[in-house]
Amino acid sequence: MSRAFWESPRHAEFRTRVREILRNAILPHADRWEAQGHVDPEAWKTLAAQGLLSHGHHGEAFLESAILLEELGRTGYAGVRAGVGVHAYMATSYLDLFGTPAQREAYLEPARRGERLAALAITEADAGSDLSRLRTRARPREGGGLLVDGEKLYVANGSQASFFVTLVRTRDQKAAPRALTGVSLLLIDADSPGVRRTGQRMLGWRSADVCEVVFDNVAVPEDRVLGRRDHALMHIVQGLDFERLAAGLLAVGGVAHCLELLEEHIRRRRVKDTPLYGHQAVRHAFAELTADHDLVSQYGRHAAWLHSRGELDSRTATVLKLKATELAVRAAHVCLQFHGAQGCLDESTAARLYRDASAGTIAAGASELLRDLI
Ligand SMILES: Cc1cc2nc3c(=O)[nH]c(=O)nc-3n(C[C@H](O)[C@H](O)[C@H](O)COP(=O)(O)OP(=O)(O)OC[C@H]3O[C@@H](n4cnc5c(N)ncnc54)[C@H](O)[C@@H]3O)c2cc1C
Known part of the structure; x- marks a missing residue:
């Protein structure tokens, strides 16, 4: 297959190196991860130590990420690639784009070091393709912060994640009940009281650790709103x-x-x-x-x-x-x-x-x- 017009000799070297690292870090373990339903916790540190969890989300640095993403796919284990993709790109990109300095320090940096695993909790039973049916809500908590109630489904990295980038309703939808307005992104720590997670055995992506995650009266401090409150659409x-x-x-x-x-x-x-x-x-x-x-x-x-x-x-x-x-x-x-x-x-x-x-x-x-x- 021909290479991209932007692929320099440096990119070609990077591709060879990444392929080698992934071959050693993933392939010897991937069948076992498929059977147990999740990537080993230590593997995140191994990938981080090789710099594979901190490649750029934007700018020219993203070209290396594009190579890494292709090579992750090329391992042939879609469950592993989904777990790594969600952690290093899909969930953490919101922190990279919209996180405050304090949020980046508390969540993004440890994620890049493989110390805190990220998951993205958006989908619900009635809100998949149609997110306007989102039901998980956050209401003001006496004494400050928010209280979150709701159930998310199909959350990759669910049982091992240390935090969830979570989409919730923060405003009533009386004016436009079928619109996705009045929603916010919250950083919810997985060890908060009231968080429960249950594995969902899927047809494929078995090592992606797909889970149902329930938030039952979970207290979330005000400073965990990621990006603009009520305007996360x-x-x-x-x-x-x-x-x-x-x-x-x-x-x-x-x-x-x-x-x-x-x-x-x-x-x-x-x-x-x-x-x-x-x-x-x-x-x-x-x-x-x-x-x-x-x-x-x-x-x-x-x-x-x-x-x-x-x-x-x-x-x-x-x-x-x-x-x-x-x-x-x-x-x-x-x-x-x-x-x-x-x-x-x-x-x-x-x-x-x-x-x-x-x-x-x-x-x-x-x-x-x-x-x-x-
Ligand atoms: C393996 C796996 C991992 C996932 N990981 C995550 C995750 O980490 N975090 C997260 O939040 N979500 C995750 N999801 C959920 C995923 O984003 C949703 O499954 C997806 O958005 C579709 O929603 P749904 O499953 O509710 O399907 P529905 O919205 O119920 O749709 C069912 C089917 O209807 C059809 N359909 C939908 N829209 C239309 C249309 N406009 N016209 C015609 N037909 C249509 C499609 O065939 C679709 O598959 C994951 C899903 C899978 C399968």
Whole structure:
């Protein structure tokens, strides 16, 4: 696959180094993490020590992040990549953009050092694609601060997180009950009294530690409001573009891994005295996916470059997320098909890629919603 026009020899060296670090830090443990449902707590410190949890969220530094996100995807473990992506990018980007100096010191810096794990708690039972149905509320607490009540679902890094970047209602919605106004982002410490979390076993992304998180009368100090109180809608819109950019780049890497597995298999597996690769139907299916991957990955690198210049628009982020995650589903299906029954074994890599790909077209915005946005 050709490289991006902005990839310098320094970027190429960075890619090689990151691939090596991820190979050593993740691959020997990832099957065990899948089985236990979360990444080992010590792994966050290992990744941080290698500088992998503190690459830039914006500016030219983001180009290194784009490489890191692709390479995370390329490990082939979508659960791990989701956990790291949420921690190092999707949740912490709100702190980077809107955090006060004190919030950055208390939350962002320890997160970069791998000492405090971040999670993003937005979705609820009735508020997924339609966030205007958000019910979790924060009301004023006697003596100062806020009291939070509500239930969040599908929170990646949920059981291990030390804090949640949480979307709540802070104002009544009498005037416009179906609008996402009067909402705020709160930093809620996971060890606060009244926080309960329960693992949700998912079809895929098994090491992403997906949880239900209940806030039952949780006291939150006033200084934990992240960004503008009552006006978090504009933060969320910006955050979702960034989330979709990151999700798209992770998926691009995931497809690369899937195609590597598929190519190795169709060269090795023989049917009717020839490797599968010798059959035109198989070769063409592989070529089609490879061509689409070339297109989507270049689009992803273009989107990353736009973001590095502060010019990423919603449409580009949305198109990337849609196309990359849908390509991942197609690639995983073809990969499974050409593995035959071996791919249907629960423990096979092809089966894991197939399970994982299906979550990609739902998390961070379902494909149908994205088409509406486009
Ligand atoms: C593995 C995984 C990890 C996740 N991690 C997190 C996390 O860390 N934090 C967090 O807050 N959330 C997380 N989510 C939740 C995710 O953001 C939501 O699942 C997503 O926003 C969709 O919401 P929903 O599941 O409630 O689906 P719904 O909103 O109920 O939609 C159901 C389906 O309806 C269809 N649909 C939706 N909108 C339209 C439309 N406009 N037109 C036509 N059809 C439509 C789509 O097919 C969609 O899948 C995660 C989800 C998954 C699967």
